[in-house]
Amino acid sequence: MAERTRRRWIWVLAVVGVLAAVAVAVPVGVWSMGGKPDIDGVADGAVLHPDRLGDLAVSADDDIVLLVDGEQVRTRRDGDRIVLADPGLDEGVHSVTARDTAPLLPDRETTHHFTVDATPPELTVDDTEVTSLTEPYTLTGRAEDASVVTVDDQVVPLEEDGTFSVELPRPPATVSVLARDAAGNTATEEHQVQVRHPGMRAVHMSAMAWSSPTLRDPVLRMAREGRIDTVQLDIKDEAGDVGYLSNVPLAKQIGATNDHYDAKAVAEQLNDLGVRLVGRLVAFRDPVLAEASWASGKHDRVIQTSGGTPWSGSYGEYAFTNFANPEVVAYNVALAEEAAELGFDDILYDYVRRPEGSLEQMRIPGLQGTPEQAIVDFLATSRDSVRPHGAFLGASVFGIAVDRPTAIAQDIGAMAPVVDYVSPMVYPSHWGPGEFGVANPESQPYDITYRSLKAFVDLMKGSGAEVIPWLQAFSMSRTYGPAEVAAQIDAAKKATGAESYLLWNASCRYDTTGLKPAS
Known part of the structure; x- marks a missing residue:
């Protein structure tokens, strides 16, 4: 009996040993x-x-x-x-x-x-048109199947049905929207905020004219009578002079600032009258900056001849600064941003172009790509800079630019999407015989104004920008009085669908009989 028990224990221990060996062979x-x-x-x-x-x-x-x-x-x-x-x-x-x-x-x-899941969320951002750049802006949309939505990298609440809404302090020029689902798929949109300019019935005033009661008071009277609702006042003019005591360092350094008016006080005065203030900023025709730059050895700030001397054309020595130079660009953008901060409702660039003449005979230091694209890039940068301060951006352009985009580097089709409005200078006296099928443009102010502006409207359709023209309130070979001004206004309204315009008279004297109070 004892022997049988001993053999049984030996068998059990053998089985346990095998099992232990198997366990050791299997990795932990x-x-x-x-x-x-x-x-x-x-x-x-x-x-x-x-x-x-x-x-x-x-x-x-x-x-x-x-x-x-x-x-x-x-x-x-x-x-x-x-x-x-x-x-x-x-x-x-x-x-x-x-x-x-x-x-x-x-x-x-x-x-x-x-x-x-490889399918990104279906992202839709609503087109909400705004006419005020100083009031809060609500962005809305829908992101089907998304788990997270961000607006300019900030997470925003997402409802169960996929809708989202976020209030921004002011309407930006563009806003980045991203929708991401649980799998990590993303949909993005660089949404351009739909802005509609409120319109204007404006007259041009130089800085020196505004400092003269003889010229300023009639304009203020026109505003009180409702004949105009906007004053266009020069920020920087064709001479390169800044009309107020700017704090932009380069403006002070080159002696461009003047004490013709107090920008903030003017903005407040007109605002109290319910009148908008548009600042005309002459960009690249700037003798003050050009001469100071050349004298200090910063020649790349100046457009030159192929021989390396300052380009003058018909504008005089040191006339044009270089739109491809980062310092020149920064100077103009800084003035625009400062004016917007001081209360200007719009920044309206003039001479936002290259000078007339053969491009082959010019030297434009640092230019990458075409002059046309450089101008577009400048405008895009400017709008991004002034929009946060509540200012619209416009660009004054030659009438011929509508079908001759390379003549002075104003490609209207490319410029329109990066500005809020384009202001063509369609003065009848500046058109040659036969333009747009008009035999004698200066004698036919209605016909030439309507046909030229209609061409701009057609070209800019779908861009989001509006056409607000410069109209002629001065005389050249033909006397222009109330009838001629009224004819242009009527033609502009028919062509653009809006009663918006800026009247130009270099002497800043205007005959009010051609301007009716707003209905």
């Missing part, structure tokens, strides 16, 4: 009593982008096989992990199974179900 982490393989990188029930399939892995030995949707798939070893050899899967619901096929052990497996 692959199998343990009651354990299953671990699937990493794809959680059960996850929604993921196809690129994330490369993260799927099992830490195991060669006894592990992977099945996708019930079918064994090829794998490869990546260090101590087993990963899919071909992680590509179609969109939809899938399963992955890690199965332990080690000998002497019952099959043990783990299965995760997941969804592959």
Whole structure:
């Protein structure tokens, strides 16, 4: 009996030894009593982008096989992990199974179900038109199937139906909207805020004219009578002179500032009358900056002849600064931004172009690409700078630019999307015989104004910018009085659909009989 018991214990110990040997042969982490393989990188029930399939892995030995949707798939070893050899899967619901096929052990497996999603959310940003740049702006839209929406990198509340809404302090020129779903798919839109200029019936005033009661008071009387609703006052003129005591460092350095008016006080005075203030800023015709730059050795700030001397054309020496020079660009943008901060409702650039003449005979230091694109880039930078201060941006252009974009680097089709309005100088006296089929433009103010402006309207359709023309309130070979001014105003209204215009008279004297009070 004792011998039989001894043999039984020897058999039990042998079996235990075999089992212990098997346990030692199985790596820790692959199998343990009651354990299953671990699937990493794809959680059960996850929604993921196809690129994330490369993260799927099992830490195991060669006894592990992977099945996708019930079918064994090829794998490869990546260090101590087993990963899919071909992680590509179609969109939809899938399963992955890690199965332990080690000998002497019952099959043990783990299965995760997941969804592959490569479709970005459907993002729609509403076009909400605004006419005020100083009031809060509400951006709304819908992001179908999104889990997160950001506006200019800030997370905004997302409703269950996918709609979102966020109030911004002021309407920006553009706003970046991003929608992201649970899989990490994104949809983005650089949304251009739809801005409609409130319109203007304006007269031009130089800085010196505004300092003269003899010239200023009649304009204020016109405003009180409702004959005009806007005053255009020069910020920087053709001489390069700034009309007020600017704090822009370069303006002070080159002696461009003058004390003709107090910008902030003028803005407040006109605002109290319910009158808008537009600042005309002559950009690149700037003798003060050009001469100071040349004298200090900063020749690249000046447009030159092919021989390396300052370009003059018919404007005099040191006439044109270089629109491709970063310092010249920064100077004008700084003046525009300062004026917007001081209360100007609009910044209206003039001479935002290259000088007339053969481009082959000019030297434009630092120009990359075409002059036309450099002008467009300048305007885009300017609008982004003045918009946060509540100012609209306009560009005065030659009438011929409507069909001759390279003559002076004013490509209207390219300029229109980066400004709020374009102001063509369609003075009848400046057109040659036969332009737009008009035999004698100066004697036919209605015909030439209507036809030329209609061409601008057609060209700019869909750009988001409006046409607000400069009209002639001065005489050349033909006397222009109330009848001629009224004819241009009527033609502009018919061509553009709005009663908006700026009257130009270099002497800043205006005959009010051609201007009716607003109805």
